[in-house]
Amino acid sequence: MNNDNNGNEHEFKRPVSWLMGRELLAGLKWIAAYSFLGDKLGSKDWMHAEVITPPHNNTDTACYWFDYISDTGDGMKAVYNIAYLCMSDLWLDNQRGISANSVALSADNIYNQQLPRGEFLFVGGDTAYHIADIASLKERFQAPFNWAYQAIVANTQKKPDKRPIYGIPANHDYYDVLNGFNLQFSKPITDDTKELQDNLLGLLGFDRTQTTSYLALKLPFDWWLWGLDSQSGKMDKRQQAFFISTLLQGQDKPELVKNGDLFNNARQNTVRQILQEYSPAKLIVATPEPTTVFGKWAKNDAAIINTFTYLGLESSFLEKYDGTLSGYKCRLDIAGDIHHYARYWGNTTENPHANYASVVAGGGGAFLHPSHTNVNEAAQQALYPSRKDSHTLITQAILNPLNIIQGGYIWLVGGLIALLSYFAVTVPENTWALFKLLPEDLRPDATGTVLLSSMRNALDTSGISDSMQCCSSAYYFDLSYIMLIVLLMGSQVYWLAKPDNMDRLKNVANRTWLKYVLIFLIAIIGSFLPLFNLISWTRKQLPEPMLAGLLIALFFITALLIFTLNRRYGDILIKRSKLYKQTFFEVLPLWALTIAGLTYTVFGFLRYGLYSATITSFNLMMIFIWLLMTLGLVALAVILGGQLLNNTGKIKFALIGIWHSFLQLTIPVCLVLYSSWYNIMAISIAATAITLLAGYIFSRDFLVKDLSLNQQKKLANLLFASWGVIGISVLLAALAGNPVAISNWRLVAAFLLGLLFSCIWFGWYLAVSLAYNGHANESGGGARSECYRHMIRFKLTANTLTGYVIGIDTPITEISVDHPPKFRLVDVFTLHAQ
Structure with a gap:
């Protein structure tokens, strides 16, 4: 704990408990709802996005600065330190370079290279944990930021001026159906207040002007920053249409959105050529999840590939491209989600004029993810903390x-x-x-x-019953049959749990789809038939108590799998109904699965529940x-x-x-x-x-x-x-x-x-x-x-993007003139536009 200049006591809570902690258990219903409903919880279809042009307050017209953090609102001490960085000018010791104690909060003869405070702060998702609701945002995001503001005022006798704050949501924001995210980032209906108990989650030193969960920022020198609301790598059509309209605005090309070509499958190849030709030459793409992580290549069928393709962006992070990007373009892909810093591609000794990098930067205050997890496929150019420190x-x-x-x-x-x-x-x-x-x-x-x-x-x-036996041969058929059904149903549920398989079935041609439905229906009925044999089979010998319990459990598990399969099949029908007219034949599997699920549940309890309720x-x-x-x-x-x-x-x-x-x-x-x-x-x-x-x-x-x-x-x-x-x-x-x-x-x-x-x-x-x-x-x-938290201060010029990654090995609870923190320069990388 520490006190502010008014004597108010600050309690710095540790990161939330993840191993079945109280906060996690309390939020399980919301997490489960998101897991089941996913993007159906989103409200993007009701949003109206417009291009945002952030202010340019710095008197230096040759460059433009902004800050990036992600995965905040967890360990309050770490968030407090990061917030202090985000509201301060920073100074580098050029002699030390990338090392500890190479960053200071004030200038002197040693620390003489200024990194001005960013013109805006961009938050890359997961604003608070476990759930970014109002209570968590107030305690673990708003409070540390406002404490940092008060500490800056006390230390410098100056109030940091207000700068815009923008953000995109990630899964922890969606657990609260974006309610907390909306209050934290959207333009308030009233003026921001300095009151710390502000229900609108205002931050001292920041303005909120955002109107959507995705955004396009038009930056100086023809740079763009696109913030995508792409949960699990997917993007909705309205969001895609916004970015494409922004992309083609003022271009001498057909209006792809209004004439319907953008979503016309027959015109996809032509559309993609147009989009790739007119995609921004200088672009920063912020996503909720990284394109490259833990040294592993992205899969060729990953959902993010389609999202980038639909926006006319090259998938430079795939193994076959290995960080290459069209020579006249420059792009940075950046995301949090993983709570350490890692850079893939970018400038190296062999390639000093690189035009592409993929950066993982989830060090805004959440607990540290181990940085030494590395499957050694895609090469890491920078890492924080080091592998040894992490281990x-x-x-x-x-x-x-x-x-x-x-x-x-x-x-x-x-x-x-x-x-x-x-x-x-x-x-x-x-x-x-x-x-x-x-x-x-x-x-x-x-x-x-x-x-x-x-x-x-x-x-x-x-x-x-003879409890001495584990199970008798009289019930071998029952046990073998139900175990086989569990495996079959489980494999079906697992296969349909993969989004790519669901999408494939959604888009398959109608004639082929009806063949699939027929095969699926025959499989359901075929697996159901042996159950009639068990219903009519009379045996004098009782199953042993534990065997009876095991059979009841397996029949119950089978019913759960059937109902899950029923729901997934229903989701496919809902998606296909947007493209094809639904027939009665397609609905038959839903009835068959419902009847089967109920039958398995009832039969298991009635046939094998032969002992007292206690036993x-x-x-x-x-x-x-x-x-x-x-x-x-x-x-x-x-x-x-x-x-x-x-x-x-x-x-x-x-x-x-x-x-x-x-x-x-x-x-x-x-x-x-x-x-x-x-x-x-x-x-x-x-x-x-x-x-x-x-x-x-x-x-x-x-x-x-x-x-x-x-x-x-x-x-x-x-x-x-x-x-x-x-x-x-x-x-x-x-x-x-x-x-x-x-x-x-x-x-x-x-x-x-x-x-x-x-x-x-x-x-x-x-x-x-x-x-x-x-x-x-x-x-x-x-x-x-x-420990090992970080933020990135970006510098844009007409032809370059430079990222200064500022880290703090051990956050402290009191930043003052008498207790200066020890910040370090973690990495500096520069991308070059041609």
């Missing part, structure tokens, strides 16, 4: 169990799962019989009156928990952790997920089952200490050095091996004792051990995954670091 900071943070505990409610989930798993393998008859990890004489007395005995009796199935409910709960902790964690590792990697890399992540799942489920339970209180304490302390020590050792110079790509591969293997050794050692130590009778205190211990070890193993999982170029987002969210 050291984040690895130490995520291998600190306390940091994971403070990062959200992972610990609570881990504690509850360990408690329920220990209870399941010791008290209920049917789940105890599956594993028999505890002798019968150490279980609660079935005839007793204490709570555990009563719970055992309530869940007793010994007089109903069935408990078994279902444990099945879902164990499925999530096994298949779920493996899927998380492969799909999310391995998303940047090829199939070989995904197999490696499957192994990482299996090991993580095994440790999470077994260690806490085995410790409570077989260890004395003394051993539990000793093993827990040792595991915690070794994990903390590993964070220190694996960031030392003798292992890390400069963290080249080859060194990172070796370090990743060493980390994985060390995790394996530690996990096996803890498991062997836990199994070394004798079985211990269940008691109330043992249940408490199970929860506490689940709390601790869930955070230990999750930290190891993130550290190993990160070393293999996976889970960068989750690792950054777990570390919650405010």
